[in-house]
Amino acid sequence: MFAGGQQRTTPRAQTNAPATQATQAKPSSTPIATQAQTGGATTGSKETKGTWQLKISKGQPQLFSLKADHAPAKEIAAELKRRLNVPVLLSPVMEKARxxxxxxxxxxEGALRMIAPQPYVDYEITGDGAAPKLVAIYLYALNEPPPAESAVVTGSSQALLIEGNTEDGIDGSSDKEAQDKTLSVKIERNQVxxxxxxxxxxxVLGELANKVDIPFExxxxxxELVDxxxxxxxxxxVVxxxxxxxxxxxxxxxxxxxxxxxxxxLAPPTNTQQTTKM
Known part of the structure; x- marks a missing residue:
């Protein structure tokens, strides 16, 4: 295959006569040019020896196949970014890794665990029950600081909610009415x-975000009302x-x-009809 051919070429170039080396130089430059187009230009003679081939199945779930021989991690990351159409960020160590x-x-997820010692993924979960959407990939090495929480997922605004005591009656409302309008959110061991x-x-979302200590936009x-x-x-x-x-x-x-x-x-709905979640 692609990587195997590169491995056989290198020892011949070291042992054969200079005339043979000249004939080997032309085919060995072909995979180098291909990698430069995929993941960016490389510098120095040592930077041109790595080879790799990445395949991604078209069906769902997507399956990944990779054959890499001393390949720059940044080139594989660039190809993942191009094929998956999501940001793929590398740590300083992984930028130089082969x-x-x-x-x-x-x-x-299994493929990312083999490519990098410490990978992370960001997902978007929606309340309509759709499959989680991949948002970003991070390829990090062990013992490095994790990526910032806002490295990719950011927002332009955040809702500010002013809440009173939802368990007290207002304007002479009855105890039954007050009980029907209660709200309680507890977080324990990542369970809600x-x-x-x-x-x-x-x-409800504002209180939930406050308890989890994350932004609410x-x-x-x-x-909408919820019950x-x-x-x-x-x-x-919960979502x-x-x-x-x-x-x-x-x-x-x-x-x-x-x-x-x-x-x-909390995104605008596809229709503006008020709903109550029962």
Missing amino acids: ITLEFTGTPL TLHAHRQPLSV MPYDSP VDLSNATMEQ HALSPNVHLYQRTDLQTFETRPLRIV
Whole structure:
């Protein structure tokens, strides 16, 4: 294959006569030019020896196959960025790293774990039940500071919500009315317990974001009301239970498989009809 041919060429160039070296120089330049087009120009004679070939299946789930021989990690990252159409960021160590490995038919997260010692991925989760959307990839080495939470996922605004005591009656409302308008959010060991009755969706999301300590962005005034009871739920389950207009951005550490929420966004709905989540 592509990488194997490069390995056979190098020892011949070292052992044969100068005339033979001249004939070897022309074919060995071909893969170098191909890599430069894929991942950027390289400098120095040592930078031109690595070879690699990346294949990505067309069906779902996508499967990845890579054959690399002393290949610059930044070139493989550039190809992943081009093929997946998402940012692929490298740490300072991985910018200079070279990779020698081979695997076939591997899902994305497994492939990233073989390419980099410490990879991360950002996903977007929506309340409509669609599959998580890949937002960004980070290829890092061990013992490096993790990427900033806002490295890719950023927002232009953040909703500011002023809340009163939702368990007290207002303007002489009865105890029953006050009970129907309660809101309680608890976070323990990354599990969410949420109790909300006839609460504005924006208020529920604001309280949830406050408890998790992440930004909450609300680019429009939502009329949605929610009525939910959840115990020991994941953030994904909470999003699915609230509204199809909720977008949760989160990061997964592919070494520990721990997930950290990054941002909640309440996006405008596809239709403007007010809904109550029961």
